[in-house]
Amino acid sequence: MKENPHASHLAFEVRDITYRYDQVTALKGLSMTVKKGERVALVGANGSGKSTLLRILAGLYFPQSGDVFFDGQPLSAVDLDEEQFSFRFRRRVGLIFQNPDVQLFNPSVFDEVAFGPLQLNWPKDQIRQRVLETLELMEIAHLRDRPPHRLSGGEKKRVALASVLILDPEVLLLDEPSAALDPKSQAQMVDFLVSWSGGTKTVITATHDLDTLEDIADRCYVFESGSIAAEGTPIEILHDVGLLERARLVRVQHHVHDHGAMHPHPHLHR
Amino acid sequence: MHIPDGYLSPSTCAVLYGAAAPFWYVALKRVKKLLHTRLVPLISVFGAFSFVVMMFNLPLPGGTTGHAVGMGIAAIVLGPWAAILSVSIALLIQAIFFGDGGITAIGANCFNMGIVGSLVAYAVYRLIGIKAELSSKRRVFAAGLAGYAGINAAALLAAIEFGIQPLLFRDASGTPLYAPYPLSISIPAMMLGHLTFAGLAELVITAGVVSYLQRADPGLLKFSAPDAPPTDECAQRYAGQTPWPTMRKLWLGLAAMLVLTPLGILAVGSAWGEWTAQDFADASARQQIAAASGNQLPPVHPPQGLERLSSVWTAPIARYAPSFIRSASFGYFVSAATGVGLIIVVCLLVRWLFKRQPEEGLITSSRRSRRFVERTVEGLLGAVERSIYAEQTARGRGFLQELDPRVKLCGLLGLIVAVAAVHRIWTLLALFAVSLILALTSRISIPALMTRVWIGVLAFTGMIALPAVFLTPGEAIYRLPLLHWPVTVQGLSSATFLLLRAEIASTLSILLILCTPWVQVLKSLRFFRVPVVCVVLLGMTYRYIFLLIQTAHDMFEARRARLVGTLHGPERRRLAAGSAGVLLGRSFQLTNEVHLAMQARGYRGDVHVMDDRNMRRSDWIRLSALLGVAILALWAGR
Numbered sequence: 001m002k003e004n005p006h007a008s009h010l011a012f013e014v015r016d017i018t019y020r021y022d023q024v025t026a027l028k029g030l031s032m033t034v035k036k037g038e039r040v041a042l043v044g045a046n047g048s049g050k051s052t053l054l055r056i057l058a059g060l061y062f063p064q065s066g067d068v069f070f071d072g073q074p075l076s077a078v079d080l081d082e083e084q085f086s087f088r089f090r091r092r093v094g095l096i097f098q099n100p101d102v103q104l105f106n107p108s109v110f111d112e113v114a115f116g117p118l119q120l121n122w123p124k125d126q127i128r129q130r131v132l133e134t135l136e137l138m139e140i141a142h143l144r145d146r147p148p149h150r151l152s153g154g155e156k157k158r159v160a161l162a163s164v165l166i167l168d169p170e171v172l173l174l175d176e177p178s179a180a181l182d183p184k185s186q187a188q189m190v191d192f193l194v195s196w197s198g199g200t201k202t203v204i205t206a207t208h209d210l211d212t213l214e215d216i217a218d219r220c221y222v223f224e225s226g227s228i229a230a231e232g233t234p235i236e237i238l239h240d241v242g243l244l245e246r247a248r249l250v251r252v253q254h255h256v257h258d259h260g261a262m263h264p265h266p267h268l269h270r
Numbered sequence: 271m272h273i274p275d276g277y278l279s280p281s282t283c284a285v286l287y288g289a290a291a292p293f294w295y296v297a298l299k300r301v302k303k304l305l306h307t308r309l310v311p312l313i314s315v316f317g318a319f320s321f322v323v324m325m326f327n328l329p330l331p332g333g334t335t336g337h338a339v340g341m342g343i344a345a346i347v348l349g350p351w352a353a354i355l356s357v358s359i360a361l362l363i364q365a366i367f368f369g370d371g372g373i374t375a376i377g378a379n380c381f382n383m384g385i386v387g388s389l390v391a392y393a394v395y396r397l398i399g400i401k402a403e404l405s406s407k408r409r410v411f412a413a414g415l416a417g418y419a420g421i422n423a424a425a426l427l428a429a430i431e432f433g434i435q436p437l438l439f440r441d442a443s444g445t446p447l448y449a450p451y452p453l454s455i456s457i458p459a460m461m462l463g464h465l466t467f468a469g470l471a472e473l474v475i476t477a478g479v480v481s482y483l484q485r486a487d488p489g490l491l492k493f494s495a496p497d498a499p500p501t502d503e504c505a506q507r508y509a510g511q512t513p514w515p516t517m518r519k520l521w522l523g524l525a526a527m528l529v530l531t532p533l534g535i536l537a538v539g540s541a542w543g544e545w546t547a548q549d550f551a552d553a554s555a556r557q558q559i560a561a562a563s564g565n566q567l568p569p570v571h572p573p574q575g576l577e578r579l580s581s582v583w584t585a586p587i588a589r590y591a592p593s594f595i596r597s598a599s600f601g602y603f604v605s606a607a608t609g610v611g612l613i614i615v616v617c618l619l620v621r622w623l624f625k626r627q628p629e630e631g632l633i634t635s636s637r638r639s640r641r642f643v644e645r646t647v648e649g650l651l652g653a654v655e656r657s658i659y660a661e662q663t664a665r666g667r668g669f670l671q672e673l674d675p676r677v678k679l680c681g682l683l684g685l686i687v688a689v690a691a692v693h694r695i696w697t698l699l700a701l702f703a704v705s706l707i708l709a710l711t712s713r714i715s716i717p718a719l720m721t722r723v724w725i726g727v728l729a730f731t732g733m734i735a736l737p738a739v740f741l742t743p744g745e746a747i748y749r750l751p752l753l754h755w756p757v758t759v760q761g762l763s764s765a766t767f768l769l770l771r772a773e774i775a776s777t778l779s780i781l782l783i784l785c786t787p788w789v790q791v792l793k794s795l796r797f798f799r800v801p802v803v804c805v806v807l808l809g810m811t812y813r814y815i816f817l818l819i820q821t822a823h824d825m826f827e828a829r830r831a832r833l834v835g836t837l838h839g840p841e842r843r844r845l846a847a848g849s850a851g852v853l854l855g856r857s858f859q860l861t862n863e864v865h866l867a868m869q870a871r872g873y874r875g876d877v878h879v880m881d882d883r884n885m886r887r888s889d890w891i892r893l894s895a896l897l898g899v900a901i902l903a904l905w906a907g908r
Contacts, residue, residue, distance in 0.1 A: 022489075055866065058870050059870075060866045060869055060870060083874070086872070086874065087872065090870070090871065090872040091872075094870070094871075095867075095870045097863070097866075097867055097870075099863070101817050101860075102860065102863040102864055102866075102867050103867045104813075105311070105314075105810050105813060105814075105864050105867065105868065106809065106810075106813070107788060107789045107792055107809035107810075107812065107813055108789040111789070111809075111879070111880065114880055115868075115871055115873075116871040116872055118878040118879065118880060119871060119872035119873050119874070119877070119878055120872045121878070124880060127880070128880070145787065145789060147661075147788065147789070147813065147816075148813060149813060149816035149817060149820075150658075150661070163871065164871070167871075
């Protein structure tokens with residue numbers, strides 16, 4: 001790859017971005033940074049703008065105002081229209097969608113995993129070999145010729161991961177990686193992420209699952225209706241119950257005692 | 271209205287493939303330009319939507335149900351060009367995967383339903399809905415009418431295609447080799463069903479979905495309504511559309527074709543097809559003809575093409591048709607009704623003989639208001655079950671399973687073409703034997719073939735073929751007691767032709783389906799130089815059919831769980847149309863998401879796929895063997 005004169009120690013830098021859908025404003029003046037090799041979690045309730053931010057970081061949406069930089073270079077629709085830049089960027093940044101049915105659009109698992117490299121014009125022999133290696137790595141080699149609609153939820157997630165990891169990206173963006181998985185598949189997913197990053201890869205995870213926060217992140221951003229409410233280590237965040245309640249991440253249970261008094265009782269699902 | 275194999279002559283099929291090709295080409299070009307990078311997910315997901323909507327059982331007035339084709343709603347939401355592609359892709363998958371509609375007739379079916387249906391529906395919608403507000407009642411009305419007109423235009427075309435078969439393709443004895451009825455019968459027979467039930471189903475679904483979208487997601491209606499007064503809502507999803515002027519050329523082409531293809535449609539007399547080619551050479555027949563056509567002698571040689579068909583003359587129908595029948599179409603219905611009863615009895619008997627487990631009393635015991643929901647759910651599950659069954663047999667061991675998919679596709683297609691083209695019954699029987707041997711060596715159980723293919727084809731084609739036994743003019747060899755209907759040699763052999771062709775062709779195509787995993791079918795299409803984009807469209811459509819089936823199934827199950835008491839007709843229709851509307855909204859959402867997912871992995875509008883290994887020598891040998899059989903059959907059955 002060409003030497004990048006703008007190379008920075010930051011994987012992503014986001015400055016004061018605003019993103020609006022037709023009627024709703026999803027992100028309001030949001031700023032954040034992610035260092036290279038860092039594991040960052042975006043924590044927030046449904047609809048707080050995490051997914052939108054991930055899509056902006058993946059170069060799929062472009063904010064109406066504000067700037068996004070990847071490795072010191074601006075990321076805009078114009079830049080991504082340029083073929084070489086786009087190829088390099090797609091190679092380095094991978095996004096796993098929340099809904100694996102969206103991500104798995106090919107007729108078989110093999111084709112699914114081969115899709116990315118094919119679009120980036122890798123030589124076909126190399127692709128064939130890499131696909132097989134990746135399938136082995138993810139322990140899904142036996143699913144090779146299966147159609148995605150006949151896979152289980154856990155298998156689908158693995159195929160989705162394989163289809164992105166085959167490009168060996170530096171940055172992995174994950175949208176609710178453990179959503180709709182049974183506990184065992186969830187644990188496997190977390191184990192995999194922990195071992196895969198190995199301190200050199202950047203992993204940005206959007207989640208509302210507080211259980212696994214400490215395992216998958218070094219630093220957290222807490223989202224509250226389109227802007228960042230707080231930033232800190234998982235320990236700091238998890239102890240700030242007021243913050244979590246405001247961000248609608250924990251439910252405060254009200255107990256009514258015999259003598260009629262009522263007091264709130266923060267309830268952490270851990 | 272899915273024309274099966276064997277109903278149309280190979281040359282008719284070829285002509286219709288030819289007629290469809292320019293439309294597909296232009297549609298692909300235009301859609302690509304309009305939507306560049308979104309083309310693939312958009313067409314695929316909507317193809318899947320159209321496929322699934324064809325499985326919805328719609329309650330119609332009078333307590334019956336019917337299913338729509340979905341070309342009306344596709345044309346309204348996607349515009350005519352993308353609709354052409356979506357519906358065509360859905361039809362293609364029905365033919366090559368679900369065995370619904372013939373493989374040789376894909377061109378015809380796409381032309382009728384996909385192309386003419388979509389274009390007519392779009393034109394009607396634009397015309398009636400002109401300048402109407404997006405939320406106006408007039409748009410709902412226009413949509414209903416558009417669906418109704420679209421499906422009926424398609425049915426009329428199919429009827430014409432059927433009707434010209436006996437005029438053009440007969441053997442020396444005057445036996446019609448393909449669909450046996452002339453236009454005077456085929457048109458009323460087809461249109462009766464479509465002007466009522468099928469047309470109504472299409473009307474209900476199109477109007478219902480548009481009315482649902484007006485409330486739930488009006489943005490989806492904007493594409494086909496550039497003339498609607500602007501609302502304050504978001505900017506147009508597809509800005510700057512002026513589809514009409516640029517389409518004029520193709521509209522003219524279509525209009526010309528509509529006039530030319532049926533050739534003498536203007537000349538349809540009651541006696542169409544009641545003559546044979548020999549009449550032109552036979553002296554006494556010539557006198558008769560002359561007497562019946564204003565004392566003008568017909569030309570000595572059967573005139574070619576247009577001339578032949580438009581040389582109008584009306585022979586008295588009584589000359590050939592059974593004497594009790596004054597009108598051929600009436601005769602058709604009388605004998606069809608008798609035939610249907612007979613066939614149903616036979617089918618029930620065979621089904622009873624081969625039934626493995628007693629059926630649940632679900633349908634019969636449930637209330638009427640639930641029945642259409644049940645039936646839709648059953649249909650959806652049936653499709654999934656069939657796909658699983660096919661996947662299992664395709665992974666089994668057997669002769670066909672071990673063939674290279676390209677050899678299989680090419681070889682079986684060759685055999686199907688041979689089935690459609692041979693003119694001798696014993697050759698057809700030989701081909702049937704070949705297909706049986708293929709099935710046995712591939713470990714496909716004959717009872718399974720019987721219940722899955724033969725009975726269905728027998729019921730459908732038998733119903734159509736039976737009246738031909740009495741209605742085809744010719745030498746009477748037997749008269750039914752009491753009724754005095756004549757059974758003619760020509761009629762008998764014509765009915766046999768139709769039935770055999772349909773049975774053998776469906777057996778061969780089901781063998782292809784049961785012995786080839788879908789992925790491999792797609793791969794082999796690439797080998798035949800089918801454009802990458804088409805292969806990708808097919809693959810993705812097939813994949814999303816199952817997602818949408820799942821969605822639809824869950825939706826109907828949820829409805830079923832909540833249904834209490836009896837729903838009345840209009841409510842049931844609203845429920846069905848509402849479900850289709852929800853599904854449409856989800857489809858659109860899915861399209862956007864899938865497109866993003868593709869982009870995230872480097873997709874930039876051109877898809878690249880893996881092309882697999884070359885053919886080995888043994889593959890070539892097997893291919894030549896299969897094609898050898900086909901060519902032999904063609905030669906022997908000339």
